[in-house]
Amino acid sequence: MLDFDERNLVAIAERTGFGNIHLDLQADINAPRRQEWIRFIQSAGNPLSPTLEEAMNASLTHEERDRFTAHLKPLVESGIGTERRAFAYLAASKPKP
Numbered sequence: 001m002l003d004f005d006e007r008n009l010v011a012i013a014e015r016t017g018f019g020n021i022h023l024d025l026q027a028d029i030n031a032p033r034r035q036e037w038i039r040f041i042q043s044a045g046n047p048l049s050p051t052l053e054e055a056m057n058a059s060l061t062h063e064e065r066d067r068f069t070a071h072l073k074p075l076v077e078s079g080i081g082t083e084r085r086a087f088a089y090l091a092a093s094k095p096k097p
Contacts, residue, residue, distance in 0.1 A: 006088050019093035026087045034079040
């Protein structure tokens with residue numbers, strides 16, 4: 001899910017009638033670990049999200065995939081860079097009608 005933040009998530013829950021809203025936000029910024037390229041591109045951060053490989057195949061030309069892979073693969077395999085992840089856990093209750 002893209003193009004929204006935790007404030008939007010709370011506002012949507014409130015606007016749709018939920019109450020007793022509680023949001024836990026966790027942000028992690030870490031030095032990544034070395035990974036095998038094939039494992040990296042065949043993983044998805046969410047069971048409903050495409051893998052990186054599927055996303056690349058669906059949206060990039062062959063030349064673009066090659067260029068992207070040439071840039072990213074050495075970083076993934078060497079563990080260079082920064083890994084950024086954020087998780088939002090929202091709990092709320094909906095009043096009975």
